[in-house]
Amino acid sequence: MPFPLEAHKRQPEVEKRFEQLKTVHEIAPVLLKNEGRIEALFFLYFLALLVQGLIERALRRGMQREGTQELPIYPEERRCRRPTCEQALRLFAHAQRHLLLRNGQVVQVFEPELTELQKQVLRLLQVPASVYRTPE
Numbered sequence: 001m002p003f004p005l006e007a008h009k010r011q012p013e014v015e016k017r018f019e020q021l022k023t024v025h026e027i028a029p030v031l032l033k034n035e036g037r038i039e040a041l042f043f044l045y046f047l048a049l050l051v052q053g054l055i056e057r058a059l060r061r062g063m064q065r066e067g068t069q070e071l072p073i074y075p076e077e078r079r080c081r082r083p084t085c086e087q088a089l090r091l092f093a094h095a096q097r098h099l100l101l102r103n104g105q106v107v108q109v110f111e112p113e114l115t116e117l118q119k120q121v122l123r124l125l126q127v128p129a130s131v132y133r134t135p136e
């Protein structure tokens with residue numbers, strides 16, 4: 001009888017992912033005539049949830065590795081013990097890189113200025129901040 005009990009204990013985790021399908025990914029009824037397209041669409045949603053889960057796991061493991069208890073990732077810099085992928089990605093929503101062009105040629109590049117929190121999240125994810133800069 002331990003297997004059903006263990007499966008039942010994981011139910012909130014599974015239901016949370018289905019809730020994310022409806023809210024974060026805004027899954028809605030779609031008319032697809034081809035069964036293969038239906039399978040492909042749901043495979044893409046499955047991949048999105050998988051990547052989302054992997055990002056969350058990497059971020060939380062990074063926090064554990066560095067001894068970070070909380071991140072000020074909520075609005076008004078409120079602290080969060082278990083940041084989600086959506087919250088982490090929202091931090092980078094306004095990171096922009098601009099090119100100044102003259103006659104089709106790049107005159108100057110304006111790199112994004114990352115905040116300390118953005119740099120910390122990248123470090124926790126083991127992603128170099130250089131991904132936001134133009135290669136030399």
